[in-house]
Amino acid sequence: MDLESLNTPAAVIDVARMHRNIERMQQRMNALGVRFRPHVKTTKCEQVVRAQMDAGARGITVSTLKEAEQFFASGIRDIVYAVGMAPAKLAQALALRRQGCDLKIVADSVACAEAIAAFGRAHEEPFEVWIEIDVDGHRSGITPDDDALLAVAATLSNGGMHLGGVLAHAGSSYDYDTRDELMRIAEQERSRCVRAAERIRAAGLRCDVVSIGSTPTALAAEHLEGVTEVRAGVYVMFDLVMHNVGVNDTSEIALSVLTTVIGHQSEKGWAIVDAGWMAMSRDRGTQRQKRDFGYGLVCRENGEVLGEYLMSGANQEHGIVSRSGTPDHEIAKRFPIGTRLRVLPNHACATGAQHPAYQAIGPDGNVETWPRFYGW
C-alpha cells in the first residue's frame, strides 16, 4: 500500500519524522541524566509506543486505565496513571496490579489518599501512590509548601501504602513562546517538584521518584538536578501548537490528515475538502497563539507546506481551505476536484483521537496501518 492508494480522510504518520522526534527527546533525556517515561495518551498506538520503548524509554504514562490495560497486555509493566484516582476505579487498578502490572496511581488530597489506603488495606494491597504537585496553578496538585502535602504523605504512609514519589506537569508551559520563558517555567517545574520531595524526606518519609514533564519544559530545561524522570507526550508527533510555542519546525510535524478536494466557492476563494472537524478534531489550540492556523496548515500530498493556505473552517465532514489574506479566486484551478492535500494539525493528541488507525508512511513510501484505540 502507498499514499496514493489511501482513502480520505486519513491520519498519516511520517515514520522518519516520528523516529527523529523520538531520538531527539530520548538523547536529550540521556544527556540530562534522567529516565524518560513517554505519555502514551498522544497516540494510544502499539507501534508508536514500541518505537519509544526501543529508543530507551523506561515505562509509560497513561491518562486512562484502559490505556494501562491495553499496554500492559502488550507487555509493558511499568505504568503510571497520571490522573487523580477516583475511588470507584480502585478495583480496576487492583485487578491490574494482581495481574503483575507495576501500576502507580496518583493522589493530591487527604480524602483521596484515605480512600486509597482504606481500599488497599481492605484488599491487602499496598498501592504505590505518587503525590501530584501543583507547580504552576495549571490544574491539579498540591503546592510544594502547602501543609496538605505532608498530610497526604502521612495518610498514605500510615495507611500502609507505598509512597513512591511526587509528580508534576507544568501545563502552563503551552502558554509561552520564547526560549527565556520556557527555560524559566522548566526551572520552576523542576525546582518546585524537587522542593516537594525534599519536604517529604525532611518529614522522615521516603520519596524516591521525582517525575516532571511536558513537551516544552522537557525540551527547554537546562538541568534536571533532583529529578529522576521526565514525562512528555506530544513531542512524538509535534503539532502547530508546539510550533507556536517554539519547540518544533513545521517540517518536524509527523502527523497530518490526508484529504481530497470535493468542491469550490471560487468567489470566496474556498476549496472544500472531505476532512472536517471529525478528521481534524475541534481543537483550536492556536486560536490565541501568535499565529492562528484555523483548523490546520495545508500541504501538498507530498508534504510540502503551502504556507499561505489554511483550513479556515470546518463542519463535521467538510473543511474549507483558503489563502490567508487575499482570497485566491484561482483556487479551483490550483486545487481541482480530486486534488489530495495534507493538513498539519493544531493538536496531535486531539486529531489522532478522531481516527481508528494511523497510516504510517515509511521512508520507502510503503504504508502500514497502525491501529489505535479509544474510549475508557
Added chain:
Amino acid sequence: MDLESLNTPAAVIDVARMHRNIERMQQRMNALGVRFRPHVKTTKCEQVVRAQMDAGARGITVSTLKEAEQFFASGIRDIVYAVGMAPAKLAQALALRRQGCDLKIVADSVACAEAIAAFGRAHEEPFEVWIEIDVDGHRSGITPDDDALLAVAATLSNGGMHLGGVLAHAGSSYDYDTRDELMRIAEQERSRCVRAAERIRAAGLRCDVVSIGSTPTALAAEHLEGVTEVRAGVYVMFDLVMHNVGVNDTSEIALSVLTTVIGHQSEKGWAIVDAGWMAMSRDRGTQRQKRDFGYGLVCRENGEVLGEYLMSGANQEHGIVSRSGTPDHEIAKRFPIGTRLRVLPNHACATGAQHPAYQAIGPDGNVETWPRFYGW
C-alpha cells in the same frame, strides 16, 4: 445495569427525552406534509436510528460512506450521502448500489458531475445524483440562479445519470437566536431550494426531490411548499448550541456525560473531574453565542441542572468545574471526591463521536449499552 454502576466518563442517553425529541420532529414533519430523513451522523448508533425509523422516518442521510455501509448492513436501503462526491470514492458507492443500496450521491460542480458520469457510464451504472444548492453562503453548493446549476444538471442528464433532485442545508441557521430570524432563514432555505428545482424543470429536466433541512430551520419553518423532504440530525439529542439558538430547553437535552469528581482547588473554586475534552470533545460552539457554557453545563447525577456550574476548562482527561461569577470556595464540600455529575454538551454530534458507545437509561432506570462506530 443502572446509572450507579457505570464507569466514568460515559456518554449517557436519556431514552425518554430522546423519544420525545424524535416524536416532536416527526409530528412536525407529518403536519407540514413532507417526508423526514434524519441525519445519522449525530449518533452513528443503530438503536437510535431504529427509533427514528420506527417513528416514521423515510430513509436516512449520511456524512460518510462508512455510515452508508453500516446502516445498509442493518437493513436501511434509502440513503443519501450528503457530502460532495470525491471521484475516488465512486467505486465504494458503486459497490453499495450493486448490493442493492438505493444510494444517492451529491454534486455541485460540472467537474464533479463529469467525473460521476464518466465513471457511471464506464460501469454501466446510472448513479442517482442530487445537486447541492447554496441557500445561505454557508459552505458548498450552487446558488439557485447560477448558470452552473443548469450546466451541472445537463452534464448529469446528458451523461446518462439519474438527476434525482436538489438538496440544501441552511447551516447558517445556527448563527441566529430569535424566532423571527429562524423563520426568515427557514423560508430562505425553502424558497431558494425550490427555485433551483423550478429552474431545472423549466429547462426540461426532471427534478423530483427537493430536500432541505437543519434542526433550527426544520423547527421554525411555517410551511414547506414545494419541498418533498427534510433532513435534520442533532434534534434527536439536542444540545447547548441548539439551546442558545432557541429551539430546545436544557430539560430536552437527551445526551450528557457522566463524570466523577477527583480533586479540588478550593482557593480557585474548582472541582476537578475525570471528563476532559476527550469525553466532551473540543467543541466550543457556545463560545460566540449569547451564553458561553464553556465545555458544558453541570447537572447532578440525577440530571437536575445546576445552572451556575459549568465545565469551565478541559484538558485531555481532566475537566475543571466551577461556578459562573463568584468562585465557590466551598466546592470541596459541595462536590466531595467521588461525587458523580452529569455534563450537558455544547454539541451532541461532537461529544457522541468521542465515545465507543452510549449508555442508554430507560424510564425504569435500566441502562443498556448502545454501540456507536466511527472512522471512515
